[in-house]
Amino acid sequence: MKYISTRGQAPALSFEDTMLTGLAGDGGLYVPEEIPMLDVEAIRAMQGQKYEDVAFTVMAPFVGDTFIEAEFRALITKAYHGFDHVARAPLKELDSDLWLLELFHGPTLAFKDFAMQLIGQMFQHVLARRGQRITIVGATSGDTGSAAIEAFKGLDNVDVCILYPHGRVSEVQRRQMTTPDEANVHAIAVDGTFDDCQRHLKDMFADHGFRDDVRLAAVNSINWARVMAQVVYFFTSAVALGAPDRRVSFVVPTGNFGDIFAGFIAREMGLPIDRLVIATNQNDILHRCMQTSRYSKQGVQPSISPSMDIEVSSNFERALFWAHGRDGQVVAGLMDDLMTQGAFSVSGNAMGALADVYDSGMADEATTSAEIGRTLAMTTELVCPHTAVGVHVARGRTGSDPKIVLATAHPAKFPDAVEAATGIRPPLPKRMADLYDRSERVTRVENDLAAIQTLIREKRAE
Numbered sequence: 296m297k298y299i300s301t302r303g304q305a306p307a308l309s310f311e312d313t314m315l316t317g318l319a320g321d322g323g324l325y326v327p328e329e330i331p332m333l334d335v336e337a338i339r340a341m342q343g344q345k346y347e348d349v350a351f352t353v354m355a356p357f358v359g360d361t362f363i364e365a366e367f368r369a370l371i372t373k374a375y376h377g378f379d380h381v382a383r384a385p386l387k388e389l390d391s392d393l394w395l396l397e398l399f400h401g402p403t404l405a406f407k408d409f410a411m412q413l414i415g416q417m418f419q420h421v422l423a424r425r426g427q428r429i430t431i432v433g434a435t436s437g438d439t440g441s442a443a444i445e446a447f448k449g450l451d452n453v454d455v456c457i458l459y460p461h462g463r464v465s466e467v468q469r470r471q472m473t474t475p476d477e478a479n480v481h482a483i484a485v486d487g488t489f490d491d492c493q494r495h496l497k498d499m500f501a502d503h504g505f506r507d508d509v510r511l512a513a514v515n516s517i518n519w520a521r522v523m524a525q526v527v528y529f530f531t532s533a534v535a536l537g538a539p540d541r542r543v544s545f546v547v548p549t550g551n552f553g554d555i556f557a558g559f560i561a562r563e564m565g566l567p568i569d570r571l572v573i574a575t576n577q578n579d580i581l582h583r584c585m586q587t588s589r590y591s592k593q594g595v596q597p598s599i600s601p602s603m604d605i606e607v608s609s610n611f612e613r614a615l616f617w618a619h620g621r622d623g624q625v626v627a628g629l630m631d632d633l634m635t636q637g638a639f640s641v642s643g644n645a646m647g648a649l650a651d652v653y654d655s656g657m658a659d660e661a662t663t664s665a666e667i668g669r670t671l672a673m674t675t676e677l678v679c680p681h682t683a684v685g686v687h688v689a690r691g692r693t694g695s696d697p698k699i700v701l702a703t704a705h706p707a708k709f710p711d712a713v714e715a716a717t718g719i720r721p722p723l724p725k726r727m728a729d730l731y732d733r734s735e736r737v738t739r740v741e742n743d744l745a746a747i748q749t750l751i752r753e754k755r756a757e
């Protein structure tokens with residue numbers, strides 16, 4: 296299996312190199328050259344199987360010969376061992392034909408653990424085999440950083456440095472990043488915004504001397520291996536509700552488009568998915584694009600669902616690539632327009648291709664808060680604000696197919712918003728109930744690239 300860039304100008308790579316590289320050299324994102332199909336019998340055989348076994352069937356064609364079967368099965372088992380629910384991604388019924396797919400039973404209480412835990416295992420295996428040591432640097436508004444730290448802490452061949460905006464992440468998110476005491480973990484609080492952190496990260500990758508010196512690697516949401524790991528729970532949940540003999544639709548709380556694009560891959564592999572529904576908060580650039588064919592930046596307004604507060608939805612580029620008949624030159628042109636004019640227009644044909652797969656909906660702040668309250672009153676379930684955006688959009692839809700809403704985080708990860716909506720402060724799961732008692736370890740740094748680079752060199756040498 297080879298991987299090619301969405302902008303058509305970078306060399307094709309193996310799975311192993313795609314995973315280690317992250318972003319393609321032409322600024323594009325790597326995608327599989329072709330998508331493997333699973334036939335009806337292979338999908339039916341998943342009924343009643345363990346999550347780990349379905350995971351192997353779904354992902355094996357994508358990893359090619361990077362791992363032999365026994366190795367890959369062992370990595371999958373280790374990745375999901377620390378989840379506190381044996382089903383890994385259990386389904387819960389909310390209403391008739393409305394289901395919640397709980398993706399928050401991993402170590403940091405958000406769906407990012409599904410991909411990050413597996414990536415941690417795969418990186419470790421590949422680096423040990425190559426005799427290499429790397430430095431993973433990430434910028435986070437909260438969830439990705441904690442998931443990366445949990446996945447890479449204590450691994451021999453990796454240092455992990457996470458930049459987050461000082462004072463601008465929730466207390467739970469901060470403590471998840473600052474309390475692990477493994478020596479290879481470095482939480483770095485930058486006196487700036489999330490956008491500053493992301494800009495510094497980009498500049499570090501552009502600084503080839505630094506990049507090669509510390510052997511910089513990235514695990515942000517454009518890494519293909521993350522999308523791949525997220526394809527699995529679309530299969531397990533659809534099969535639990537009757538696939539391949541029954542169609543289902545998914546409603547996906549969306550920011551960077553990684554999760555919902557994994558649903559698209561599942562659909563291309565042969566899973567009978569009717570609609571993939573993009574659910575956005577008030578930062579609704581994707582919803583507006585689906586309605587008007589124009590993707591146009593207006594600035595980000597902070598919301599109670601902060602992990603969806605974006606206006607450059609990186610993985611949407613992958614969807615555009617398919618919608619334009621996999622023409623990298625056209626995609627490169629759109630991304631140029633976005634950079635120079637803050638907007639691009641999608642052609643009629645491409646919009647038609649998107650509309651064949653995706654619908655969209657939006658929930659503003661008041662609606663999201665009201666939905667948390669309504670869901671509690673109707674079902675006794677507490678949902679996080681991101682999930683509530685999805686539940687609201689799902690309730691507004693008609694049609695007889697079962698609808699599955701991805702529950703992307705545990706309510707205790709966003710206790711203030713949940714308490715404001717319901718009067719109930721959701722408790723942390725037992726296994727991390729002492730999070731508020733553990734001691735924190737973090738280095739604060741000025742909002743300056745050179746200062747951050749010096750710090751990373753020092754931390755690495757320790």
Ligand SMILES: *Cc1c(COP(=O)(O)O)cnc(C)c1O
Pocket residue numbers: 405406407438439516548549550551552553554555602603681703704
């Ligand atoms: C990251 C995240 C999202 C958005 O997912 P994308 O793959 O970026 O679209 C939604 N909810 C939560 C809780 C998240 O952490």
